[in-house]
Each structure stands twice: as C-alpha cells, then as structure tokens.
Amino acid sequence: MRPDTPAEHIAEAERLIRTAHRYPEDQEPLLLQAAAHLELADARDRASALYDQLLAGAPANLHLIKALQAANLWEYGHEAEARALISGIRDAAPTDPAPWEVIAEALEAHDELDASHEAFTQAATLLVADDAPLTPATTALLTGRHRVRRLLGLPHDDWDMVADTRHTGPIPLDELHDPKRIWALGSNDPAELRAEIARLRAELGDRRAALSRPFPVALLHWPAAELAELLTAYPTLATEYPSHDSHLAQIEASLRALAASGTTNLGIVTGNVPSYEAFAASERTSPASPSLLAEYATTLAARGKATPWPPTPTSPCWCTSGKPYGSCHGQ
Ligand SMILES: [Zn+2]
Ligand SMILES: [Zn+2]
Numbered sequence: 001m002r003p004d005t006p007a008e009h010i011a012e013a014e015r016l017i018r019t020a021h022r023y024p025e026d027q028e029p030l031l032l033q034a035a036a037h038l039e040l041a042d043a044r045d046r047a048s049a050l051y052d053q054l055l056a057g058a059p060a061n062l063h064l065i066k067a068l069q070a071a072n073l074w075e076y077g078h079e080a081e082a083r084a085l086i087s088g089i090r091d092a093a094p095t096d097p098a099p100w101e102v103i104a105e106a107l108e109a110h111d112e113l114d115a116s117h118e119a120f121t122q123a124a125t126l127l128v129a130d131d132a133p134l135t136p137a138t139t140a141l142l143t144g145r146h147r148v149r150r151l152l153g154l155p156h157d158d159w160d161m162v163a164d165t166r167h168t169g170p171i172p173l174d175e176l177h178d179p180k181r182i183w184a185l186g187s188n189d190p191a192e193l194r195a196e197i198a199r200l201r202a203e204l205g206d207r208r209a210a211l212s213r214p215f216p217v218a219l220l221h222w223p224a225a226e227l228a229e230l231l232t233a234y235p236t237l238a239t240e241y242p243s244h245d246s247h248l249a250q251i252e253a254s255l256r257a258l259a260a261s262g263t264t265n266l267g268i269v270t271g272n273v274p275s276y277e278a279f280a281a282s283e284r285t286s287p288a289s290p291s292l293l294a295e296y297a298t299t300l301a302a303r304g305k306a307t308p309w310p311p312t313p314t315s316p317c318w319c320t321s322g323k324p325y326g327s328c329h330g331q
Pocket of ligand 1: 146156160161174
C-alpha cells in the first residue's frame with residue numbers, strides 16, 4: 001500500500017526513521033525518503049530537521065540534500081535561507097544533475113524565471129556534452145530549461161530542439177509548455193483553461209515527485225529455495241504465492257503495469273527468510289501476516305537494496321534463470 005493521506009505519510013516517515021536507527025549504514029536513503037513523506041504531509045519543519053541531520057554528517061548526496069532542503073525551506077517561508085543554499089550549490093557546481101533540477105524548479109515555482117533559466121543553463125553547460133549521450137537526468141534538465149524558456153517567451157535554441165526531439169509522450173513539448181496555448185486556440189472556456197493548468201501542474205508535479213523520491217517502487221522477489229522455505233514455515237502465505245513460476249510472472253506483469261501507468265524508478269528487491277523474520281520481529285508482527293510482505297519490500301527498497309527494472313534485453317534476467325532478460329521474462 002502506498003501512503004496517500006497526510007497521516008499515512010507521517011506514519012510511513014516514522015517507520016522509516018525507526019528503520020534508520022536499526023540500519024545506521026543505510027541511514028541516508030532511509031531519512032531522505034522519510035523527509036519526502038514528511039514534505040508530502042506538509043510537515044515541512046520536521047522534513048527540514050531531517051535534512052539538517054543528514055547535512056551534519058558527511059552525506060553521499062550532499063548537494064541533492066542541500067537542494068531539497070532549499071526547496072523545502074522556501075515552501076514554508078524561509079526564503080533567505082533557501083536562497084543562500086541555492087547560491088551555494090550554484091557556486092559549488094555539482095556534477096550530479098539532480099540538485100540542479102531541484103533548485104531550478106524551486107526558483108521557477110517562486111516565479112524567479114530568469115534565475116531559474118540561468119540555473120538550468122549553467123547546469124546544461126556543465127553537464128550536457130556534445131560527444132556524450134544524454135541520460136534521463138540530463139534530458140530532464142533540457143526539458144525544464146525548455147519549459148522556462150517558453151514561459152520567458154525566448155526563441156528556441158539548439159538545446160530546445162534537443163528537448164523537443166527527446167520528448168516522448170502524447171502531447172508535444174511545445175504544446176505542453178506553451179503558457180498561452182488556450183488563448184492561441186481561441187478558447188475562453190474557464191473549464192478548459194483549468195484543465196490545461198491542471199495538466200501543466202501534473203507534469204511539474206510528476207517531475208518533482210520523481211526527484212524528491214529518488215527511490216524505486218520495488219517488488220519483492222523470492223528465489224525458489226527461499227520461497228519453498230518461507231511457505232513451509234508460514235503456510236498462510238501460500239495465498240500470495242500459488243507457485244514459484246506464477247510468483248515470477250506476477251512480478252513482471254506488475255512492473256509492466258506500473259511502467260505503463262507512468263511510474264518511474266521501478267525495481268526488484270530479493271527476499272530471504274532470516275531477514276524477513278528479523279523484519280517481522282522488529283515490526284512486532286507475525287511473519288505469517290501477508291500484509292507484512294509489502295512493508296518488507298518497501299523497507300528493503302528504502303535501504304537501497306533494489307535492483308533497477310527492466311534489465312536491458314541482453315543482460316541476465318532478474319529472475320536469476322541465467323537467460324538474457326529478452327528471452328526470459330522480458331519476452
Ligand atoms: Zn520546443
Ligand atoms: Zn526470467
């Protein structure tokens with residue numbers, strides 16, 4: 001179950017914070033995810049405290065955490081601190097695209113379009129090379145830059161053309177990013193206008209959500225021997241896993257359905273019985289309870305244990321059959 005209401009986000013954040021105490025070596029991804037849940041529950045002061053806690057250590061994702069902290073602080077009125085963090089990140093010029101996107105979008109969200117454009121352009125200048133292929137993260141920088149340039153009424157440049165070409169989706173980027181689209185169509189229907197604004201917001205929201213949660217949605221995979229051991233010990237779980245083959249087929253089908261619905265950052269975590277039993281004990285729940293399985297998967301993913309899905313067609317299938325993904329579950 002994915003948290004939805006503020007109370008569910010708070011509960012999930014608290015669970016992740018408890019987990020971080022048990023697995024200090026995995027603290028950074030756990031607390032980053034907990035902070036994202038706190039932000040989603042609008043508990044911004046608590047999210048801020050977590051970011052500060054991480055920054056007081058020596059986090060692996062220093063600039064991303066600073067950027068998330070800046071965006072979070074600005075959302076609840078701490079503009080001066082947010083600006084100081086943002087200019088510090090720009091001076092440091094990190095080579096990770098994610099902090100750049102977070103700060104450029106924070107500036108954009110607060111109508112600082114020129115500063116947002118500068119940040120996107122500085123990032124692209126630093127990270128987009130003519131002779132290296134674009135990654136999803138660098139493409140996102142060019143897409144954000146394209147959006148801000150349309151809002152500023154600037155003409156297309158070469159990077160805008162690249163963003164247009166790289167964009168996949170039912171609506172072309174120029175249409176999606178055209179702030180005057182509705183007027184150009186000659187519409188004065190308020191409902192249509194609202195729908196358009198909602199669409200733009202949704203696009204922005206999806207990006208922001210993907211950024212502030214750089215954590216996979218992961219499905220739980222049991223290798224055959226582990227599944228047999230699990231079902232022998234806890235026969236009630238057989239309702240979830242009629243057979244190992246159907247378990248594997250179900251994982252692939254669920255991941256494809258999630259991908260088709262636009263969920264990014266998908267992954268697979270591998271379970272084993274002792275670690276599952278330890279998790280059940282820490283949650284004070286019986287391992288025989290089917291509802292614990294999803295929480296176990298979420299916790300493994302939050303600890304950074306997920307393998308990204310899908311594999312490329314020629315790399316080994318995630319099911320460990322030894323066959324290439326393209327001729328196994330990727331068929
Ligand atoms: Zn364009
Ligand atoms: Zn397979």
